[in-house]
Structures are given as structure tokens and as C-alpha cells.
Amino acid sequence: MGGALNINHLIFLGHGALWTIGLSLIALIGGGTVGFLIALCRVSPLRTVRLAAGTYVQLIQGTPLLVIMFLSFFGLAAIGFNISPLLAAGASMTIYVAAYLGEIWRGCIEAVPKPQWEAAEGLALSRTQRMVKVILPQAIRIATPPSVGFMVQIIKNTSLASVVGFVELARSGQIINNSLFEPFLIYSIIAVIYFALCYPVSRLSRRLELSASQKKPALA
């Protein structure tokens, strides 16, 4: 097996892996920014804002990422907006990641013990000050392990960008396979590369979780 697999193929796979990392970063930054806003909206004192953000989360979490990809690439093209695979994949990932990170971070904001809010209120801090100076610094600490854990999902899910022709790792594997037809070998290599990208992140997340559970603050 693999007689025809040469160094050029591996270089091509390397480029694909770089785009996988690139798209993951785009999704993390874009999805993180929007997700942060979603999380803030979810704990807003305004009912309509909470409801709107909640609806967004429910709709996106009920839809497969693959369908979002198809919708933003083929769907938008069909009604006259031609966008590049990079834009379609980046936008889809951002929309998708925002819903999940928004929900994770809402949980983290709500996990900050209630007396912290009350104490901040008692110090006559404004709502913004309470959020920025008291709640968020604690929420960020709670949020770090699950956010790093979700990064693994982001990296894996970028493989779905292959369906809109974005040449990341999975797509570059398919392209090589189309010329060599060594599916077992090539997809095994792809799987190993994904594993090499994801496993360190998984380990980091678990280490963070362990250390967070060991020094649990004696609040509440």
C-alpha cells in the first residue's frame, strides 16, 4: 500500500493542516466575539434581548453545522450572493461556535455565586462596573477549561468545511485519494494528523479542569 504516496502529497496535506488550524482560529476569534455578546445578552436585564439571544442559540443548536455550511455557500449563491468557500466556511463556523460558546459562557457567568452580585451592588457599583470588575474576572476563570475543551470540537468540525470545497485537511485528503485511491492509508494519515492537533488541546483542557476542581474557591 501507498507506493505512489510521495513527499509532495505530504506537503499538500501539510498545507491542508495549516488551513485547518487557520479556520479553527477564525472560528475561535469570530465565534468567541459573537459568543461573548450572546452570553451577555443571555443574562441581560431586558427580556426581549434575553429572548432574542435564546432563540438564536436554540435555532443554531438545533441545526447541523453541515446544513449551515450548505445554506451559506450553496444557499446564498442561489439567491445571488456568490461568496468564497473561505468566507462561507468562516461565517458558518462563527455562527455555529457563537451559539455553543455563548451557552457555555452564560453558564459560567451564572456560576459566579449570587452574593458576589449582591456585594457589588452593595458597593454601589453600576451594572457595567459589577459585570466588568466583579463578575467577568471570576467567570473567565470558570470558563477557561470548558472553552479549551470546546476548541477540540472546533478543530474537528472544520473538517465539514470540505463540503463547500474549502481545502483544509479532510478535503486535501479527499483530493489525494481521488488520484491515488488508497483510501484506508490516506484517511488513516488524516485521522492521525487530526489526533495530533486535538489531543494536546484535550489534555490541556483536562489539566485545567483538574487544577480548577482542586482549588475550588470557598465562596457562596
Add this chain to the structure above:
Amino acid sequence: MGIELDFSVVLERWHSLLDGAVLTLELAAIAVVLGGIIGALGAIGRRGSNALIARICGIYVEGIRNTPLLVQIFLVYFGLASLGLKFSAFTVAAVALTINVGAYTTEIMRAGFDSIHKGQIEAAEGLALSKAQIYWHVVLWPAVERVYPALTSQFVLLMLASSVTSQISAEELTAVANYIQSETYRSFETYIVVALIYIALSLVMRLGFWVIGQLLFPRRRRLGTPL
């Protein structure tokens, strides 16, 4: 620029969409049941005294959880084919999804098992229950009860992830959608409709799991340690 949306050509193919939705639920049901069994066994294996089995279960969990489902599906599909084993796309999809969700279920179940207080097991030993009885009555069911919300979210995610099997042409909902949009050139409308169907399916699944939860765990326990 004027955008004209025409949902009628998509909606008049409702019977294909319905078939696809049913197949999606079938795939999810198979993977949930078989994956649930794998998960329970995997979690027992991971916590067991046999180091080799524990290690194999660990490799399975980490290997699956750190690689994309799409690649796993391709590996199973083409891997079995290269061994000369020809299966339908549906069978391969079911196998790949089962292997995938089994790994996540293993982790969730393990967390559930770990949450069972040691004193409970010692008490059961004191009552002279056999090892199997202890696992069934004292460890498994209370653990499932505790991790039930996490398990069911994972199963809904699995149903959504089954859309990926459209890439090997299993005739589920997303594959039906791809077919309809290539026939009608109405991609935007098609995928909007399909997204709404998926949202409806996840609501149906959540409702179903809630009802099952109410039936399985009638006494609402007050748990001292939230997971």
C-alpha cells in the same frame, strides 16, 4: 436586488423529506441504543481492574473523541470496502455513528460511575450483593440517573451529526436535501426547510427523552453533588 423565494417546489417534495427525516431518526435510534450499550461496557472496562482492557477502552475513547466524524465515516466506509466487505451506506453510517457516540457515552458514563459514593458500594457489599448485582442496582442506574441530562444532549448532538453521513450517500435528511436542491436549483429554500426540520427533530427528541426520563426516574432525587 430582488430576491424571490419560492418554497413551493421544495415543500411539494415533502414525502422525500419525510422519508429522510424518518431515516435520520432511525440512524439516531440505532446509534443511541448500541452506543449506549458500548458506553456502559466501555465505562465498566475503563474503571475495571484489568489494566489491558482499561487501556484499550481509553485508546478507543481518546482516538474517537480527537478525530472528526467525517474522517471516521470515510475510514469505516472505505476501510470495509478495501477489505472486500460491501455494505450499504446505511449500515456503514449506523456503524460509524455507533462507534462515535459509544466513545462519548463511555466518558459520560464513567463520570456517572465516578460520582457514586464509595460508601454505597461498601453498603451493597455488606448486604452480600454479588458484583453484577452491585453494578446493576447500585452503580449503573443511579449513575445513569445522574448523567441523564448530559447523555440526552449528547444523543441530540449525535442526531444532528448524522447529517455528515450524507457524504457517503446514506439517504437521510441532508442527502435528500442535496438531491432536492440539485433538482430544483432552490438551494436556499431547501436548506432553510431542512434546517427547520432538524430543529423540529431535536425538539421531538428532547421531548421524548424528557418523557422517558420521567418514566425511568419517577422519584425526583435530591442530589447533594451536582455533576
